[in-house]
Every structure is written in structure tokens, then in C-alpha cells.
Amino acid sequence: MEYRDAIFIITEELSCPIYNVGEELKVESMALTVPEAKPACLLLVQEVMKIVSNRQSMERFTPQGIRKTKFACGGCTGLIRFEFKKEKGFATLQMKLLAAAEQRQRMKHVDKFYDLLRKLDIFEPLEEDSLRDLSALLELKEYGANKIILKKGDPGTSLYIVVEGKVAVVSDDGQTLSEMKVGDVFGEMSLLSGEPVTTSIHSRERTKLATLSSKDFKHVLNKYPILQVFFYRLLVERAQANSLRSGTISSGMTGKLSDIHPVELFQLINTSTKTGKVELLFEDGKATVLFNEGELVQAVHDNLAGKEAFFSLLAHSDGTFSYTSGISEEAAALPVIGGFMGLVMEGMRRIDEQSEE
Known part of the structure; x- marks a missing residue:
């Protein structure tokens, strides 16, 4: 059986699990080439080979002029329609140069990504x-x-x-x-x-x-x-x-400070009256903050501790955090490090003053 070399283009698609509109199907030397990085559908292979084995024209004359004959493949859960684009192969030097240019453009696209x-x-x-x-x-x-x-x-x-x-x-x-x-x-x-x-x-x-x-x-x-x-x-x-943005936090939760600022994170723990430990990791160091029923009882950041450590953390917007519920009995016995909202306001005031210097 003789097969014709040809290129088809997909013009319509309805729930096809593989192919998209605009992709090309190429037949050359009795083989079908599907779009790059896509699997070959055996149903489509059979349909296309049936078409190229038929000697009838893939174009038709109509009162509106020459129209491409449309074909369909719908043997599975989806459907695609495609039509003849052109004969495979380039007879002239000009067309061969065009094909080479198209290939270079495609490789440029791939290399860029x-x-x-x-x-x-x-x-x-x-x-x-x-x-x-x-x-x-x-x-x-x-x-x-x-x-x-x-x-x-x-x-x-x-x-x-x-x-x-x-x-x-x-x-x-x-x-x-x-x-x-x-x-x-x-x-x-x-x-x-x-x-x-x-x-x-x-x-x-x-x-x-x-x-x-x-x-x-x-x-x-x-x-x-x-x-x-x-x-x-x-x-x-x-x-x-x-979940953090909606105002909820639970043990084992981790995240990025670019998604929730330390001020918002600490306020969430305070308003939720949570008891637990927050561990923060930055490029230049790490920190630990302990809360007991929403109140700050310990803060350590590098060589800083207490209020000064807490204030330094409020200026960070890059890094990661993890929250674990519960603290030790010794930590639960620690005194509260001042009123929480007062600490936050003092820390933000210091940041504003530093930014103005």
C-alpha cells in the first residue's frame, strides 16, 4: 500500500487527552510524527494512515473557492478535527531554506525556556x-x-x-x-x-x-x-x-516570611492564644520565639535575647518559619516579656526610626 507524505494541522479539540489546537501531525516514509514531547495515540495513527493511503484529493472545490477537507479522530473519550496543511517535503531551494528557518526558530524557542x-x-x-x-x-x-x-x-x-x-x-x-x-x-x-x-x-x-x-x-x-x-x-x-492568611495556625505548620510577615505571624499566635514555639531561619542566622497562651515569654536571635531579640525579628521579611504547639514546663514558668501589642508598637517605631536615618 502506498502512503503519501503530508502535514495536517489540528483545528478543533474537545476533551482530547493528548493534543491541542494548532499542533501538527506529520506523515513521512510511512510513519506518523506527533507534536514533540507528546505520546502517539494509536487510534490517531490508524485514522491518519487511512487518510494518506487514500488517493483522493485532500482539498475540494466549493462556490467559495478551494477548501481543505476536514478529518476527525474521536475513538476515545475526546475528539479532535484536523485538516490537510501541505505536502510533506520541499521541492525548491527556497522552501528548503524556509523549513530550515522554521527549525532554527523552534530550537531557539526550546533553548530559551x-x-x-x-x-x-x-x-x-x-x-x-x-x-x-x-x-x-x-x-x-x-x-x-x-x-x-x-x-x-x-x-x-x-x-x-x-x-x-x-x-x-x-x-x-x-x-x-x-x-x-x-x-x-x-x-x-x-x-x-x-x-x-x-x-x-x-x-x-x-x-x-x-x-x-x-x-x-x-x-x-x-x-x-x-x-x-x-x-x-x-x-x-x-x-x-x-490558612495563615485566613487566621488559623496549627502545629507542624511551616511557611515563608514573604507570605506572612513576622508581625502578622506573631499577632496570629497572640490573638489565637496559642502556646508553642516558632523557629525562624534566615540566610544570616536563626531565631526561636516561645509563646504561652498567646503571650511572649522568650525570644532568642543570634546573640540577642528578650525584647531586643523580638524587636530585631520584626525587621525581617525574608526567611522561613515553623510552628510547633506546646512548650516545656520550664518555659511555661517563664514570666511574660511585657504586653504583646506594646512590644509590637515599640518594635515598629524602632524600625521607622532606623529607616529615617
Whole structure:
């Protein structure tokens, strides 16, 4: 049986578990090549091979002019429609040069994202070929300053990686809850949980994002199970951050001070009358703070202790923390280090004075 070489383009898609609109299917030398980094669907292979083995024209004349013949593959849970794009192969030198230019442009696209992804901890376990496959699936989106990228309540459709610029997590009343910079990832919570977007995301300046569609995200997780561990941990961290913002804290909770400032963290423990220990880790040191029924009873930061240690912690906005409920009997017997709100106000006054110097 003779097969024709040809290129088809997907024009419609409805719940197809693999392919997207705009992707190409290429037939050459009795073999079907699917989009890079995508698995080959056997149902699609059979359908396309049936088409190229038929000698009838893949274009038709209509009163409106020449139209491409549309084909469909719907043998599973989804459906795609595709049409003939052009004959495979390039007969002229000009067309061959065009094909080479297209290949160079595609490799430029892959290399651009590859260099970015290689620097991210999330993709560190992937081998070079796997990372290039992943890079080929990404698309670039650009936003001007102060534009809405995601709106609370929207369905989750993509994973986003900040390539350039800065974005902010914004509350219902317009307050900035946290900011994300180059290399940070967002949008994964909705994709993993299937729930709508829980917070709005705005661009703070001109921003470029690498995006991975929901379908391709699921494909990547299935193909590279090691990434499932990372995204699970990220999901837990984000869920904990949301709990903190809503005013709840529990034993074993960890987080970043970029998500909740020390002042807010300590106030949360105080208003909740919690008894427990907060351990903080910074690039240049660490600290421990103890609370007994919401009141401060001990604070140690490097060579500082008591009020001075507590005041120094209020100036930190970078680092991590962990909270554990309960303190020892000896710590429970310690006297309270002054009124909590008075300490906070004194500490903030000192920070303001230092910033004015």
C-alpha cells in the first residue's frame, strides 16, 4: 500500500487527552510524527494512515473557492478535527531554506525556556532530553504593568512560570498578600485540586510568563513522576499559606516570611492564644520565639535575647518559619516579656526610626 507524505494541522479539540489546537501531525516514509514531547495515540495513527493511503484529493472545490477537507479522530473519550496543511517535503531551494528557518526558530524557542528551567529547583531532577521535551510544550505570554493575569473564581487552565518581571497575589480588597519574581511558579493549586482559582494574580510591571496548559501539565506529571513530589509539597505549602492568611495556625505548620510577615505571624499566635514555639531561619542566622497562651515569654536571635531579640525579628521579611504547639514546663514558668501589642508598637517605631536615618 502506498502512503503519501503530508502535514495536517489540528483545528478543533474537545476533551482530547493528548493534543491541542494548532499542533501538527506529520506523515513521512510511512510513519506518523506527533507534536514533540507528546505520546502517539494509536487510534490517531490508524485514522491518519487511512487518510494518506487514500488517493483522493485532500482539498475540494466549493462556490467559495478551494477548501481543505476536514478529518476527525474521536475513538476515545475526546475528539479532535484536523485538516490537510501541505505536502510533506520541499521541492525548491527556497522552501528548503524556509523549513530550515522554521527549525532554527523552534530550537531557539526550546533553548530559551530550557536555560530558564535548568535553573529552577523543581526541574533539577530531569535529564537534558526530558527538560528539552518539557521546554517544547511551553508558550510565552506577555502582560503590561498592573494587568489581571488570574481572577479569583476563574477555572484553572494553565501552570505559569515567571520568566521576566514580577506578579502579586492580591486579596479581595486589593491588598498585596505576596509577590513572585523570576523563577516562581503559580497556578498549580487549581490544576492539582480541580478547584477554581482561590486568589487573584496581577502583574506588577511588564511581565513575561511561560505557560503550560492543563492538559500538558497532566501529561508532564504522568511522564515524570518525580515532579509529582515537588508539586505535592508546593500544594501543601500554598495551602498552609492560605490558612495563615485566613487566621488559623496549627502545629507542624511551616511557611515563608514573604507570605506572612513576622508581625502578622506573631499577632496570629497572640490573638489565637496559642502556646508553642516558632523557629525562624534566615540566610544570616536563626531565631526561636516561645509563646504561652498567646503571650511572649522568650525570644532568642543570634546573640540577642528578650525584647531586643523580638524587636530585631520584626525587621525581617525574608526567611522561613515553623510552628510547633506546646512548650516545656520550664518555659511555661517563664514570666511574660511585657504586653504583646506594646512590644509590637515599640518594635515598629524602632524600625521607622532606623529607616529615617
